[in-house]
Amino acid sequence: MRAGFAAAFAIARKDLQTELRTRESLTASLSFSLVILVLFSFAFDLGREELYAISGGLLWLVYSFAGALIVNRSFARELPNDCLDVLVSSPAPGWAIFLGKTVAAFFLLLIVELVSLPFFGLFYNISWWQSPGTLLLVIFLATWGIAVVGVAFSAVTVNIRLRELMLPVLLYPMLIPLLLGAIGTTTALFTRDPEALKSMGSSIQLMIVFNLIYTSLSLYIVEFILIV
Amino acid sequence: MHAVEAENVWKYFGDYPALRGASLQVNKGACLALLGRNGAGKTTLLRILANLSRPGKGEVRLLGLASHTPEARRRIGYLGHGIGVYDDLSAVENLILFGQLLNLDNPRETALNALERVGLSRVKDGLAREFSRGMRQRLAVARAFLHDPELLILDEPFTSLDDRAVAVLQKLLQDAQSRGATIIMSTHQIREAMELATDVALLERGKVAFAGPQTVVMLADPGWLYRNHGAPE
Incomplete structure (x- = not known):
């Protein structure tokens, strides 16, 4: 188990190291999210209340599109020189390979989101910093x-x-429950609507359950996916 | 105990059977040359041995262990058609990463020693993408031999190697043989293979048509095996 976590850490570090050197998906994802934010700001001519009402949906639509660009490279990065073969034939268990890659994708996506969040606030005049912790x-x-x-x-x-x-x-239909939770909670945080804030707990619970189910399922089945 | 036991291994790609009940035993310390024409199933069999592919039917044991266990995988070194190194990592970073995946005690020291063995110490901090083809191949060889594996699975290891890489690989293979490692290598270069091989197996249309010790006749006449045990063209 300990060796598995060490392998996961090594794989995550390798993915982050190579991505920060090449900036292949990071640049594409960040530019894409900023372009979409700019385009949407021109496309919709909404009043302040309407804008706040769709703010959560807008933000997570951008984040999920940008996310696809990041995760798409995750295993594709292993294809040149048949590096995937070397990973799979190593003693690192499938779950460790998956965990390492997921952690790397998580941090890369987080970078894109945290960089584009202030631009979102700027373009749409949304006060996003009211409950930073939540x-x-x-x-x-x-x-x-x-x-x-x-x-x-x-x-x-x-x-x-x-x-x-x-x-x-394949990805977006699976993400619907998660995105519904994220959109609902984010909109509640931006609008500060008391009714919406009250139902925020159940949305967070939904996201936690989603993560638990998909994380454990993926960790279990990934070896069957990689070795065919 | 055999180092490799493959029993009645079948593998289908769609409706096409790439392996049709291939069975093979390799003794510990042997060097097996796996021969066969293109499409005979050599790569498929080696990928199954290296746990890169699951057999549709049959059983594979490596060093007495089921081939998919981490214990078995820790004891094998695999060199396939691709070099299996990351272009955007330096030579030493590549080997440290593989040392960590193999759970070695001191990956950095092991990596530096391996680079010394293949003559890449001077360029240890250079990115793999900046290396010449021959240097990249030597790095791949260093990767496969990093942990002094008990079983080496090599898929056409001499193909497209430059002279220096061939010399490095031959030296490492001789060292591995002398410390008792088992080697399985598929090859089309029969003469080079016969010089190293103690045993020979011929795959024909997904089946092992011949398996046995290498003999003087095979060494003198590389075509003998195909004429006597191979299927007609």
Whole structure:
């Protein structure tokens, strides 16, 4: 077990190291999220109340699109030089490979989200900093969920020729419950609507349950996905 | 005890059976040259041995252990068609990473020793992507031999190697043989293989058509095995 966690840590560090050197998916994801935020700000001419009402949905739509670009590279990064073969034939268990990759994707996605959040506030004039602790908790939970499901489907699609197209098709339907929770909670935090704030607890619970189910399921099945 | 026991191994790709009940035993300390024409199933069999693919039917045991266990995987070194190193990591970072995956006690020291063995010490901090083809191949060889594995699974290891990489690989294979490691290598270069091999197996259309010790006749006449045990073209 200890060796597995050490292997997961080594894989996460390797993924972060190579990504920070090449900035392949980080640059693409960050630029994409900023462009979408700018485009939406031009596309919708909404009043202040309406804008606040859709703010959570807008933010998580951008984050989930940007997330697909990050997780798509997760296992695809192993394809040049057949590095995936070396990982799979190593003594590192499948769950450790998956965990390492998910942790790396989580942190990369977090960077994109935390950098684009102030721009979101700026473009839409939304006061996003009113409950920083709770907002950070929601971002952590939803980002982990996107990373887990995304990396799992990245493993499923790694050997498919059209994986860039297949991944979003598989990913977004799975993320619906998580995104509903994240959107509801984020909108409540931005609007400060007392009714919405009251139901925030159940949305957070939904995200926790989603993460528990998908994390344990993915850790269990990933070895069957990687070795066919 | 055999180092490798493959019993009635089948593998289908769609409807096509790449392996049709292949059975193979390799003694500990042996060096087996796995021969066969293109499409005979050599790579498929080696990928199953290296736990990169699951057999549809049959059983594989490595060093007395089920091939999928971490204990078995820790004791094998695999060199496939790809070099299996990360272009955006330096030579030493690559080997440290693999040392960590193998749970070695001192990955950095082991990595530096391995680079010394393949003559890449001077460029240890250079990114793999900046290396010449020959240097990348030597790095791949260092990776496969990093932990002095008890079982080496090599898929056409001499193909497209430059002279220096061939010399490095031959030296490492001889060292591995002398410390009692078991080697299985598929190859089309029969002459080079026969010089190292103690045993020979011929795969024909997914089945082991011949398995036995290497003989003087095989060494003198590389085509003998195909003429006497291979299927007609």
